[in-house]
Amino acid sequence: MTSVDTERTVRLTVNGVPRETTVPVRRLLSDALRHDLGLTGTHVGCEHGVCGACTVLVDGAPVRSCLVLAVQADGAAVTTVEGLARDDGRGGQVLHPVQEAFRECHALQCGFCTPGFLVTIAAGLEGRDPAAQITDEEVDDLVGGNLCRCTGYANIKEAVRHAAAAMGDAG
C-alpha cells in the first residue's frame, strides 16, 4: 500500500550540494529553501505563482518554487540564485553574465524581484543559440513572467540584451 504521510525526508541537490531535510508535506519548496536550508536568496512575493520572485531551476527548468511542494523536489537538482556565480579558482567567485549585466545596466533598484529575474533569464539565455542576435520578442518573453515594481523594465531588458551579447561573445 502506498504510504500516506504528514512528514517526509527530502533529499535534493541544491547548487550542486547534496542536502537533506525533514519537512511537513505541506512545505512549499520556496520555504524549504529559505527556512529549512537557509538559502534566503530565493525571495517569496505573492505565493501564488504570479510575481516570479521565487523562480528557481528544477532539473534545469525555471519553475515557481512557491508552486512546488518540497516533497515533490525529492531527488531533483535545484539551482537557486546562490548557484549562478562560479568559483574563480582563487577562492573567489565570478558573477554569471546575467548578474554582471544587471550590475552594468542598473537593472535593479530595491532588488526584491531580482533573484527570480536572474534565474529565469540565465536559464533562458543558456537554452538558446548564443550566436543568434536576440530579438525584442525573445526579450519580452524572458522577462514577461516576472513582476518588478521599481524599474519599469527598460533597464532589465537592456541587461538581457547585454547578457545575451556577452554570452554570444564567450560562446
Place this chain on the structure above:
Amino acid sequence: MKPAPFRYADPRSVSEALEVLAAEEGATVLAGGQSLLPLLSMRLAAPTTLVDLNRVPGLDAVEVTGDGVRVGALVRHAGLLADRAAARVQPLLARATANVAHPAIRNRGTTVGSIAHADPSGEMTSVLALTGGSVAVAAPSGSGTVGWRDLFVGPLETSLPAAAVVTSAFFPALPPRSGTAFAEVARRKGDYAVCGAGVVVTLDEDRRVAAVRASYVSVGLVPEVHDLTEAVAGAPVEKADWAAAGALARTLVEPDGDLHASADYRRLLVGVLTERTLTEAAAEAAERTP
C-alpha cells in the same frame, strides 16, 4: 498564505493512486499543481490528502496518429508546445498552449490537469471542446472515456467522481481543408485572458466556407462551441464577411462581468477576436485547400 495541513501520497501506478483516492475521503489529485497549489495557499481549497501523480510512470507521452493527439496526464504545457508532430495534426494545441501563462508555469503545469481543473478561463478546456475531444478516466469501477460535453459541469467542476484519475486527453485531428487560429486579450502578457477565442474554419472543395466554429476563454461558466457558419456559409473564402461572423458570435455568448472586465466589454472582445482569428484561420484553410 500557506496551505492548510494535508496528507501526501506519491503512488507509483494509477491503480495505487485510485486506492488512496478511494481510501482517503476528501482527497484530491495533484499533477502540475500550477492551479491547485495557489488554491491551497489561498485556502480556497483544503483537501485532506494530495495524491501526487508525478511519480507514476507512463503518463508523460504525447501520442500522435492520423486520428489525433493523445496527451498523457503528466505532459507539461511546455512539452506539448514544443511537439511539432502534435502541432501538424492539430495546430490548435501549440497555438493555445503558447497562451498559457508564462514559461515557468508551462514548465510545470500539465495540459490534462488544466482540463480536469475545469477553469473557464483556461485555454485547454476550450480547445478540448472546439476539437470535439474527450478524456480517458480511470476509476475504481473501471476506466472509460468522457466526451467534453459530459465533462464540464461548472467553473472548477467536472462530472467525474472524486476517486478518479484523468489519465489522458484526446484531441481529434484537424479535418482536411481547415484552418485554425487562437488569440487572447490579457491585461499583461501571460495573465489569465480577459477574453480568448479559438476558431476552426473548414472549406468545401470549391474553396467556399463550409463550416465555422468558435470557442471562447473566460466567457461563460463552461466551455462551449458556437457554430458561426450561417453568417458566412457558401461564401468564397477570399470574400467571406468575417465581421458578420464576429457580430453573430456577439449575439450567441453570455459573458459575465467581474473586476477585470464588464460583460459588455467581453462581448465586444468576442466580436473583435472572432473576426481577427477567423481571418487568420481562413487564410490557413485556403492554403490547405488545393
